Amino acid sequence: MSRYRPPSAPSAPYITPQGRDKLMTELRYLCDDLRPEVTKALGEAAAEGDRSENAEYIYRKKQIREIDRRIRYLVKRLEVVKCVDQRPADQSKVFFGAWVELQDLDTGSTARYRLVGADEIDLDAGWISVDSPVARALLKKQEGDDVVVERPKGEVIYEISRVQYDPFE
Structure with missing residues (x-):
């Protein structure tokens, strides 16, 4: 082999x-x-x-x-x-550097992520690569949109509940 x-x-x-x-x-x-x-x-x-x-x-x-x-x-x-040190013109949509809060429509659980570069990944802080499947599904979406993410276990449907470019409190 x-x-x-x-x-x-x-x-x-x-x-x-x-x-x-x-x-x-x-x-x-x-x-x-x-x-x-x-x-x-x-x-x-x-x-x-x-x-x-x-x-x-x-x-x-x-x-x-x-x-x-x-x-x-x-x-x-x-x-x-x-x-990337400037925020996008349309801050209602998800782009690089955004903080995003997602709600799993099946379980009701909430997850918070920040889309960052591949060199900055920190799963404990919720920083995921902009190249990850979750981030790719989120790009150019906005609050209230449903997002389907393909995972090895099967697909998961999230709803975007918040998008902002400052850290969540």
Whole structure:
């Protein structure tokens, strides 16, 4: 059996100002604080002698590779993303950055989501990717509209009860 997986579709190149600031803060931390600290520890481990059996040296080399990989990713991603810092002209409809409150018509339960970029997903806070099936179903809809979302378990019908571009209280 093959392990081949077709490449996934590229994520939307949008990000909120808070998400961009978070990525830039992480990049600064990796470059200015963590990498020099790990490099110093690597030098100390290398000075201990035989590198082929030095677990500390091998671990630090691996750690440097992982840090460098993340730095490369962040630099490339920050070049590509477009920061969406303005609200849409029609704020009654769901677009990127919107806070949406949904009511499940079958169970009556309520869910609150914010549509954000792929780099900002936080399920505990209710931040979902604009590329997710729920977000794609919500785009360009407004309060009172019914939305059908296809899920692996079957489809679910939600009613949009609130749309706003400020966080819910």
